[in-house]
Amino acid sequence: MAKIIVDPVTRIEGHLKLEVEVEDNVVVDAWTGGTLWRGFELILQGRDARDAEQLVQRICGVCPTSHATAGAMALDDAMGIEPPPNGRIIRNLILGSNYMHSHILHFFHLAALDYVKGPDIAPFKPRYEADYRLPADVNAQAVDIYLEALTIRRKAHEMGAIWGGKLPHVQAIVPGGVSEVPDTSKIYKFLNYLEEIQAFIDNKYVPLVKAVAEVYSDWFSIGVGCQNFLCYGGFPLEEGRDHVKKKKFWDSGVYIRGQYKEFDPGLIAEEVTYSWYEDDTGGNTPDVAVVTADAYKKGAYSWIKSPRYNGEAMEVGPLARQWVNQNPDVIALGDKAFSVMGRHFARAVETSQLAKAMKEWVLQLEPGQPVCTPHELPKKEVVGVGLCEGSRGALGHWHRISADGRTKVYNAVVPTTWNSGPRTGSGAATVRGPMEQAIIGTRVADPSNPVELVRIVRSMDPCYGCAIHVMTPNGKTLSQFAVS
Ligand code: NI
Numbered sequence: 001m002a003k004i005i006v007d008p009v010t011r012i013e014g015h016l017k018l019e020v021e022v023e024d025n026v027v028v029d030a031w032t033g034g035t036l037w038r039g040f041e042l043i044l045q046g047r048d049a050r051d052a053e054q055l056v057q058r059i060c061g062v063c064p065t066s067h068a069t070a071g072a073m074a075l076d077d078a079m080g081i082e083p084p085p086n087g088r089i090i091r092n093l094i095l096g097s098n099y100m101h102s103h104i105l106h107f108f109h110l111a112a113l114d115y116v117k118g119p120d121i122a123p124f125k126p127r128y129e130a131d132y133r134l135p136a137d138v139n140a141q142a143v144d145i146y147l148e149a150l151t152i153r154r155k156a157h158e159m160g161a162i163w164g165g166k167l168p169h170v171q172a173i174v175p176g177g178v179s180e181v182p183d184t185s186k187i188y189k190f191l192n193y194l195e196e197i198q199a200f201i202d203n204k205y206v207p208l209v210k211a212v213a214e215v216y217s218d219w220f221s222i223g224v225g226c227q228n229f230l231c232y233g234g235f236p237l238e239e240g241r242d243h244v245k246k247k248k249f250w251d252s253g254v255y256i257r258g259q260y261k262e263f264d265p266g267l268i269a270e271e272v273t274y275s276w277y278e279d280d281t282g283g284n285t286p287d288v289a290v291v292t293a294d295a296y297k298k299g300a301y302s303w304i305k306s307p308r309y310n311g312e313a314m315e316v317g318p319l320a321r322q323w324v325n326q327n328p329d330v331i332a333l334g335d336k337a338f339s340v341m342g343r344h345f346a347r348a349v350e351t352s353q354l355a356k357a358m359k360e361w362v363l364q365l366e367p368g369q370p371v372c373t374p375h376e377l378p379k380k381e382v383v384g385v386g387l388c389e390g391s392r393g394a395l396g397h398w399h400r401i402s403a404d405g406r407t408k409v410y411n412a413v414v415p416t417t418w419n420s421g422p423r424t425g426s427g428a429a430t431v432r433g434p435m436e437q438a439i440i441g442t443r444v445a446d447p448s449n450p451v452e453l454v455r456i457v458r459s460m461d462p463c464y465g466c467a468i469h470v471m472t473p474n475g476k477t478l479s480q481f482a483v484s
Contacts, residue, residue: 012457017035020453034304035303039293040056041289043055052399054171066098072175073387073388074384076386077386082241084370090180096358097167100355109150110458114455114458119143128449134211135215162189165180181367182367187365206348213344220341220342226438228314228315231316231394232396234249235389244265250389251324255323268413270413271305274300277293277305286396286398289305315418317393318346318393321393329345330346377405385398390415392461395412397413419462
């Protein structure tokens with residue numbers, strides 16, 4: 001049996017090692033391993049708990065606002081407070097602006113070159129050579145849009161900075177709400193940016209994804225995955241301290257083994273059987289999770305833990321959100337939604353949907369009204385939970401705070417942990433992670449150019465690197481690419 005190793009997978013964010021076994025060019029088993037340990041949770045221990053929402057933004061430069069949101073929500077929860085309407089809306093606008101940036105970045109600058117043939121110069125090279133099928137005129141247009149998307153991403157950041165102070169790491173999201181006050185000039189400035197970004201999404205991003213989906217229609221049946229979806233729910237539309245129950249732009253829910261169910265945060269647990277952590281975290285709920293590293297653990301192959309929902313692997317992200325919330329355009333795809341193209345389609349559709357909604361939200365702001373609820377930390381040990389939808393999917397922060405106001409345990413269970421965590425269990429009881437499941441069964445036409453595998457990985461929008469090595473099982477390098 002031959003093995004293909006792609007390490008690291010490029011044009012994603014972060015460091016992923018992908019290893020697959022192939023038989024007659026078909027993948028029969030897969031291992032997705034996160035190869036970079038950050039240890040952020042350890043950095044937070046013992047610090048003033050109120051600094052957490054600033055510190056956790058440094059987990060990522062692409063989705064810091066998601067961490068700011070979850071971090072602030074966990075502090076709100078710990079203190080028993082919630083933002084006033086202006087604070088809730090401005091948090092939504094900051095996070096929504098980052099979605100515009102992140103989804104456009106993902107499709108154009110990470111995934112598009114799997115389908116669009118760029119000129120043979122940087123930044124379009126090096127790359128895997130794919131079966132480029134777009135008609136020449138559409139392909140040429142796509143290359144122009146790729147370049148335009150760079151400007152649009154900058155504008156999405158500028159739009160978010162109107163409320164966030166700056167991007168990517170925002171200052172304005174604080175416990176109890178935000179620190180930025182609304183006025184009419186900011187509202188109109190925001191609307192101007194949004195107008196231009198929305199036009200790009202509706203006239204260029206969505207049509208291009210549809211054009212790609214049409215010519216790559218076979219990719220509506222490749223990269224199926226676990227078909228279980230989890231959505232914590234995101235962008236609250238009303239006040240109320242019960243995050244799961246209150247009305248949100250995308251409501252909370254799960255789709256599990258073909259059934260829609262209510263989301264119960266109590267069913268989330270983490271396992272570390274195949275992760276480089278001491279086994280004392282196995283099966284624990286996230287608020288008591290310990291993150292003691294064990295780099296020499298036998299059988300482990302990832303720094304990512306394996307979150308499970310009632311023991312099940314769950315896919316998170318745009319497809320999960322749209323499927324759980326039964327978006328008619330995505331539901332109309334039927335089983336074809338569970339695929340590489342289904343994920344790209346769901347992501348494009350929700351970008352447009354969100355841009356439209358943000359236009360309404362910004363007009364609901366009331367200048368002169370409060371943006372933040374006064375607060376103080378309780379003088380006893382307390383746990384706060386912040387659940388939201390980051391651009392890449394369900395994001396949860398669990399924050400245990402000591403009676404002296406210091407962080408005792410911090411645990412961020414991020415979307416890529418759900419999608420790309422290693423397997424759990426063993427033998428017949430093995431539950432592979434969603435990305436591993438999506439890759440198994442894929443035909444790889446040329447093992448020295450495994451474009452099929454990276455297409456599946458990128459459809460789930462995880463994280464990046466700077467070189468690709470494709471190797472035989474005995475470690476002989478078949479081909480090597482330097483990637484900038
Ligand atoms: Ni990230």
